[in-house]
Amino acid sequence: MTHFLPEAAPMRRPLLLLAGPLLLACALSACAQLETPHPELLTDGPHSVLVGQTVQLTATTREATDDGYRWESEDPAIATVDGSGQVTGVGAGETAIKVTGASSRLEARHGVVVMGGLAGDGGVDPDQVPYYLAWSGSPHADTTAEAFSHWNEDGLVPATCARCHSSEGYIDFLGGDGSAPGRVDAPAPTQSVVRCETCHDSAAASLTSVTFPSGKQVTGLGPEARCVVCHQGRAAGRDLDAQVADAGVVGEDTASPALGFTNIHYYPAGATLFAGQAAGGYQYASQVYDSRFRHVPAFDKCNECHDPHSTRVRWEACATCHPGVTDVTKAWDIRQIASRNQDYDGDNNRAEGIYYELQGLRDRLLAAIQRYGAERAQPLCYGDTHPYWFRDTNGDGTCAQGETTTANTFASWTPRLQKAAYNYQLSRVDPGAFAHNAKYIIQLLHDSIQSLNTALSVPFDTSLLVRNDPGHFNGASKAARNWDSSETVQASCSRCHSGAQGYRFFVQYGVGQRVPETANGLECSTCHENFEPDYDVFVPTQTWLPDGKTVNLPGQDNLCANCHIGRASKATIDTALGAGGTPRFQNVHYLPAAGTREGTLARIGYEYPNKTYAGRLTHMGGVQCTSCHVPGKSNHTFRIQDVWSERCETCHADQSAAEQIRLVHVSDYDGDGNTAESLEAEVEGMAARVLTAMRGVTGDGLCYNGDVNPYFFKDTDKNGTCGATESVSANAFAPFTPALVKAAHNYQLSKKDPGAWAHNFNYVGQLLYDSVEDLTGAAPLNMLRP
Structure with a gap:
């Protein structure tokens, strides 16, 4: 067992398995990771002993020095311990042996279960063995x-x-x-x-x-x-x-x-729980899968959700956050905020429990398996008897008693059918899959359906099926899965890509820390101080800007802005250029909406000398993040379309979507002569003028691909677009000049904040206009500076 001093305790990976047959469910962004060693005291030895017998414990100190140890029992009526660490069983029960380093003062506890002798009739005396009745x-x-x-x-x-x-x-x-x-x-x-x-x-x-x-x-x-x-x-x-x-x-x-059919085996809750980390399901090569399901603190391990001796689910604890949940049938109705706007199985029911969403997808997969079998091989059915898949001799879609025999085993397997049947079985043999990691099973079922569909002469309509969760909850997104190859999130990224652990550390200290587990989307504890029924919002005291300075934004905006502020700015660019060396493109990073909204107050765009820039956005409906991206009304998707009817339509009744809004900025800013197009199109038009100017000063030697880092590449065929062979690291555009670095930064800002037209049209428009002017040495023809 390993223990640390409180002030030196590392952030240990929280891991969960709902086990047992009763399954249920530096302020700059590039700062180096913290590598400070942690002193620790380890114990070793048995964890059980019979009454009247002894066991020997030992202690070892790491990253510190001890010339001896002090041992003591927390309950001498159950077990005693001498100065050498020898434990003697005294009475049936469970206690802990505490050991303290003589010099380091490090402490560790070693759990010990003391068991009594056998009862007179040769059986076990329940009073003499802790937890015997439960077990x-x-x-x-x-x-x-x-x-x-x-x-x-x-x-x-x-x-x-x-x-x-x-x-x-x-x-x-x-x-x-x-x-x-x-x-x-x-x-x-x-x-x-x-x-x-x-x-x-x-x-x-x-x-x-x-x-x-x-x-x-x-x-x-x-x-x-x-x-x-x-x-x-x-x-x-x-x-x-x-x-x-x-x-x-x-x-x-x-x-x-x-x-042949491959059976994953029974109650594979660990494979479900750890998802892509364990790769227990058949994961299709073109898809990305969720990682370990993180529950909530204190209920994130096997023994926290299940009694380790009876294996029963601790329903009374579940009911704290899930009122009315007293057994598994009630748990089937649980559906949390992350999934309330998603209809995974396409039945138009977003109120049913997540268990039923899995069941709906599983039924759809079985239908696809059977249609595929009938078309490609022979009809098959699924039975509850090993080996589970049989020939459907009467074609009725079910396995009758006479069909579930070894002699009638289905044997016409194709690779595609094998994979789908394997994932179908996984969804069945873990009855607690809906609680262990519903999202992973949803993805496996969804992908299996889509794979079979491509081979059907009459494919199923899958247009209503949903695979991934939105935004913050999408564990299969690049923002969550980028670090899977190392299974750790480095200090420079953990602030926004490791969930609560990395975020909370950064906003407290202003530096990142290496987090030893990749995120699976954001947990509730990232943004909330507590759970049911209050869900009090955690609000940091400040927002860290890319240059290391801090600002205190009103309301709850610091919570959002610390991740939506960007990672590069005028200050970081000027610092790099001033240091000499080869000019390099700096990526503002992704979705820097708060930085755009703050305008020149945050200065994440490259602002040119002798120019005036817009400050914070003004908007009658409020300018805080949650004024528009309303958490409750959107069911935490934060999508404008999910709050449009309740939040936006009051003032924008003439429009049916946010992109149609154009009330204040009515001129032609990009110079294309079209004042009826959306503001989004105006920004895109102005950005296109910037890219044209960049190509002009490079002799058409540069192109942009917004989907591939580092985004700017050499346009070897000079056709204006980055082809697949051009969009590779070896072909990255390198001969940046200071002027190109500045313009590229502003261009990227307009692309990586897709809502820039709404967050602060004036600011982003000014940046794009000035970029063209700086590159060409003249006022852009027909363009209008907001």
């Missing part, structure tokens, strides 16, 4: 369950299954029996359930990482690692690709007797 009624103790009785006739649990279907096999797999960890060396006895020593063995107690069938490893785990060892499934999406490759099958729709 004895759990699925983990049920010797009659299929998970523990399947091999009774064989007499032994084979080594390939013993890891999760016997206590001996589990301990063997972890190396708790002295063998090498990571494999089971021998068959295990039958009737061996999950016992006290299974999870309280030293090897289990010290487990901090788990490797999934995909080969991916998740580290930084706590007690939940013990659950993930077994609740991860026995297959991964990559196994299907390997099977196809081994069979030599060419083409997605080629049937082969060498292909």
Whole structure:
């Protein structure tokens, strides 16, 4: 066990597994990451002991020095400890042994369970074994369950299954029996359930990482690692690709007797929970998938949502934030703010619980699987009996009793059908998928449907299906998944791309910190101090500008602006140019709406000398972020279209969408002679004039691709657009001049704030006008400076 001084405690990765068969559900942006070592005190030794017996504990200090340790028991009536760390069981119960470093004063606690002896009749005395009654009624103790009785006739649990279907096999797999960890060396006895020593063995107690069938490893785990060892499934999406490759099958729709159905196995909650980190589902190559589902603090690990001994869900705790939820059927109705504007299964019902959205998509996938089978191979149906997929001999879409036989097993598999059936099964064998990571399962089901649809002669209408959540909640977005290759978010990015942990650290200290887990969209705790029923908003005291200075914006705007302020500005450009060296393009970064709105007060645009620039936006309906992007009315999508009828239409009754608004700025600013076009089009027109001027001074040697970093490339064929072969890092445009750096920055600002026309049309228009003037040396023909 590892413990830290409070002031040195690192931000540990919070990890969750809802385990068990009762499953449910420097101020500049480029500042270096913090690498300060943390002193720590570690304990090692058994976590259980019988009354009257002893076990030995040891302590080790890292990043500090101790010449001895002081040991004490928190409850001597349960266990005592001497000066060497030897623990003696006194009475049945659970306590902790506290150890303190003599010099470092670091502290650590080592949990110990003391068990009594056997009862007189040879059974266990419940009063002598802590949590015995809770455990004895759990699925983990049920010797009659299929998970523990399947091999009774064989007499032994084979080594390939013993890891999760016997206590001996589990301990063997972890190396708790002295063998090498990571494999089971021998068959295990039958009737061996999950016992006290299974999870309280030293090897289990010290487990901090788990490797999934995909080969991916998740580290930084706590007690939940013990659950993930077994609740991860026995297959991964990559196994299907390997099977196809081994069979030599060419083409997605080629049937082969060498292909078969792959079952991920049962209750794979860990695969669901860790999503793309575990790659348990079949993940299609062209798609991006969510990562680990983050719940809320204090309910983000197995034992926080499930009682670890009974495995039951702590419904009374769930009801704190989910009133009325007293059992799993009530939990099916849960639907949180992140999904309230999304109709994933396309049934036009956004009020049903997320469980029913998954069910709807699963039904759609089964229909697609069956239509594909009928067209490409032969009719098939799904049954609740292994191996689950059978020939639908009467074509009625269901598996009758006479059809669910081994002799009638469906065998006409194609690679495309294999993948869809695998994901369908994953959605079924984790009954708590809706709680463990609904978004990941939604994505798998959605992608499987779309894949099958491309091969159907009569495809399904999937236009109403929704795959990803909007904005802040989109765990599959580039803003969330960009760092997956390293599984950490560096200090320069964690401010806005690691969820609550990185954001809270930055707004407090003005510098970033390395966060050891990529985000999956923003958690509620990023912006809220508490949850049900108040959801008080966290409001930082200031906003950090790109140049390191701070401003205090009114209302709750500091909360939004710290991420929507941009990462480059006039100040950072002038500093870089003043330092000499090769001029380089600085990317303002993405969606810098607050910086645009503040105008010259924030100066994120490159403002030219001897020019006057607009200040903060003025707007009768309010100018704070949430004046227009109303959280409650939009169900936290923050999209204008979701609040238009309630918030905007009162004053803009003549328009039906924000882009149509043009009440104040009625002139022709971009010089195209069109005053009827939208302000958005005016900004695009002015930006096009800037790009034309940039191409003019480079001899048409530059082009722009807004989808590929670093955005400006050499236009090798001089056709004005960046083709695929031109939009590569090796072809990045390099001969920037100071004038080009300034103009490129303003051009990029107009592109990366797609709402710039609304956030501050005057400011962005002035920047674009002045950029053309600076590049050409003359006032832009027919353009009007706002």
